[in-house]
Amino acid sequence: MSYIKKPVARHPALPKNAIGLTVRDYEGSLSTLCAGCGHDSTTAAIVQAFWSLGIEPHTAVKLSGIGCSSKTPTYFLGEAHGFNSVHGRMPSVATGANAANQDLTYIGISGDGDSLSIGLGQFCHAIRRNVNLAYICENNGVYGLTKGQFSASADVGSKSKKGETNEARPIDPVMLAITLGATFVARGFSGDKGQLVPILEAALRHKGFAFVDVISPCVAFNDHKGSTKSYMYTRENYTQVTEADLVPLRREIIAKQVAHEATTVKLHDGSVVTLRCPEGDYDATDRGAAFKHLSELKERGEVATGLLYVEESDSDMHSMNRTAPGDLVAPDWDLLCPGNDRLQSLMAEFR
């Protein structure tokens, strides 16, 4: 951490987004995480994604549980709503908030401990309910806050800083999410914002549960030789399965030189995700094929990244539960409290 505040001085030529804000208007407090933490880069990518989508900061809700990752909502969108919940219970709070007001943009920040150990059940049920939430798992394979024990995502054979080797099989949140029927599953790397930012943009625009696993190295306890979640290991074993690009509605499309056939997926708000597959034969819209392909890459020890599975439908928690239209925050008093006569007639029905 640093002792000084980030200087308020900014580059006078900083570009402005559709609503006239610069990327610095999307910052939060200065991070108190270790210098070089992958989470800080992920935070910067989130800032970039919110900025580039032109989301008004006060219409966003950031939620988290416990852990290094869960501290990070403090470091972006200082003007947004925030909730730092109990360990592993962020999905419940997000579900409740979303039930009350579905017009806000929800982003949940979690880590491999918060999501895959104490919060695994919560994680699974949020997918099952298809809560309209971008769920970011900052995955570093260790419990950094308690000094580097292996977490549930640590790979077999990965070495701790002290030299111990992990023998327990990891839970791969991407495979889990695909199995559970998540409609948007992606993996990024904090050290590659070029790939991560468009994925985050698409996740924020996706209707329903959007899961993004971000390999986010722990510089203090898991960035050494022998670790499979270090900057070096991730870069050496990086396989970009898809190259995603979000083309929001109403934005000019500049055609890129396309080396591979592009698949397009239209999101509910009219924006389009284009997917290119450097490997050539990957279909990110076929759940079975995606699972098979990713399993093979995993066996080879490769870190598969990109938008790995996407299925756009209009369905989410609200449509499944046929909730009343409009938000609970919106109705006026008379509708919320229809008076004693209505209460008495309701009570009469039960007698």
Add this chain to the structure above:
Amino acid sequence: MEPTDTSNPDYFHKVVDCQWACPAHTNVPEYIRLIAQGRYTESYMLNRHSNVFPGILGRTCDRPCEPACRRGRVEEKPVAICRLKRVASDLKGDVTDLLPKAPPTSNGKKVALIGAGPASLTVANDLAPLGYEVTIFEALPKPGGLMRTNIPSFRLPVDVLEFETNAILDMGHVTIHYNHRVESLKALLDDEGFDAVFIGTGAPKGKELNLPGRAEADANIHIGIEWLESVHFEHIDSIGKDVLVIGVGNTAMDCCRTSKRLGGTNVKVMARKDRRYFKASPWELEDAEEELVDILENHSPASFVVEDGKLVGMMFDIVEWHEDPESGRLKSTKLDEKLIPCTDVILAIGQDNAFPFVERDIGIEFGKWDMPVVDKTTFMTTRDGVFVGGDAAWGPENIIWAVAHGHQAAISINNYCQGVSLLDRTPDTVKLNSAKMGLHEWAYSNDYSSKGRTKMNHAELTARFKELSLEVELGFDIEQTAREVQRCLNCDVHTEFDAPLCTECDACVDICPVNCLTMTGNAAEDELRQKLTVPALNITQDLYVSAALPQTGRVMVKDEDLCVHCGLCAERCPTAAWDMALMDLHIPQAR
């Protein structure tokens, strides 16, 4: 791009925009830090080492450093560098024992300096401590040159001037002859046995404006710099009520403000062009306007109007300016003409050099504009052993330029007298020392202050016009000083990058408040400038390009333009690939 060659002393020096812009390369950030620590005496001496006249320049410098100041690029106004220099001078302790002194015995070499202005005095300052016997010839009864005669005492108190001229004249081995105008350089060279002669006679001749009526109205038409000199020596103590000052440079500002103090109640400055083209520094224009001087634009003088042998006004053409599409030069169109009544006119339209004392057959070649041909590096004329500096070399400039010339001429004179080639000049050297003191502690204050520029307090308007020499600017008090020093960005504490240590975690790129860092694929400079987080369009500022990074082969690029030297890149770097390092720049002087 190739990795930046930081062994070139100019690279990091250029990042310190103020120091680079200062002709004498005063170590601005260091002297501001010394003021911040309350070490005014040390700050004064550091200033004096480079610019010789901190007290004078802290009030009168044309401040090339301030438009260059990086602070002016991240917010509206630069650091008040010049006025902080004055703080060092005002609050310094006794410097007597710290001033350079001549050694007890001379080295037997005799050097003559013509004129006792800033250029000559700097030469004396540099040579006397080496043992030279320095003789100064001054036409006036007192030293200082234009610093004394052209700058009114309400801007530069005489005691401040004399403290700094005396510091040189009292060094030992310095002899000055007052009221001694050199009439013949030939005689001086032939008869007096000097080993070297330095001409520092300035640009002493005010420009004339030959318009109809000039001769008839002579009694009430004054040449600006001569008039200011007469005011200084108290030969003139009044002027008429309605004064027109022709010209809009800094001398014009001194003339109009002096007029207000000598009885001019209606003082107008007449400018041929509009405000964009005014030569005077913006702050001098402001100070004049604060004293209720009118500045009229687009008035081109046409004639002096004389009635009964007395000046009663001036005719002006009212003009409009436009750029000639072919030559690109400004041309005027006359729209109207106008009579402006006046009692006196002061001409402040420029100064010329004059070398009546230099015979044209003694081996000193004269070139364009009847100016001696002077070597830009050595300051020597085409005659060996005769040097020129200050305004006398290439026309009117500012005091700080004269000082810079003086230092360089002194190196040449020293080399010349010691039989060393004039081109054998010690190059600048630079060394960087880490400013790291602890995990997040640095040997400088890196906490950015967002305070605006401190405004200088001025003496009451009513008081100013009662006493000619009442100093207008009151200087900064302690609170103002404490606030202003924190605005300095410490540009001499450099961001230094060590590519092999970098893990490409992005921490520095993400934290940089002014988005000046980018990791990207290497490219040619033009392309690279466009590829950065924010394109680097200010081409006067360099890109700092690293060697290829170990993991991806990309390069780290820093746009030096807007870096606020907050050190957060170094604080956020997990491997200390970034460090903040204090520049130790050595700029040689005569020795």
